Amino acid sequence: MRDGRTHPERRRVLWVAALLLLFILALGACAADDTAAPDRSGAQAAPTLTRTPAHRAGLTASPSPTHRATVTPTRTPKHKATAAPTRAPAATPTPTKTRRAPATPTVALSGLPTIQYDKLPVQARDTIELIQSGGPFPYRQDGAVFQNRERRLPAKPNGYYHEYTVVTPGSQDRGARRIIAGEKGELYYTDDHYDSFRQVVMP
DSSP states (O other), X not given: OOOOSOHHHHHHHHHHHHHHHHHHHHHHHHHHHHHHSOOTTSSOOXXXXXXXXXXXXXXXXXXXXXXXXXXXXXXXXXXXXXXXXXXXXXXXXXXXXXXXXXXXXXXXXXXXXXXXXXXXXXXXXXXXXXXXXXXXXXXXXXXXXXXXXXOOSOOOOTTSEEEEEOXXXXXXXXXXXXXXXXXXXOEEEESSTTSOOEEEXXX
């Protein structure tokens, strides 16, 4: 079915539509130029800032506590240096002279050599203990008067010295060892049957 409009009317409608389209395009181009065009001084327009209520409330408001945390330096107490006590120099000890016990003479006042009690044979020490305690003695001859005929002991009156047997292990008789005791307590030891004597030094 054909349009009932005439040919001139159709042209007029087309022209009006074209003009409207051009007008719309021109308006769109102007709007685009207004948003992107710089201002008269040549600088682009600064964007407008919209302040939120938080900014209006106070630009001077202090930041939140999390941003404000300041580290307070802790001062450690300084330890006062204490001077070490100075020690006085130790006094040099004065050497004290220790008196040594007099050495036992190797020769007694009697002129005879000496022997220490603890150097005697154990049987001789046993005999001395029996003399000091008064016996009993193992042989009946013990305690008899020693005549000192050879004069090897200091000269004393008859009956001053007494002899005592020192047991000799393994011997079938009294053996050759004796202790001779003087009345004043002096003691003499012989191990060769009176040929030689040594004076006993008691502890």
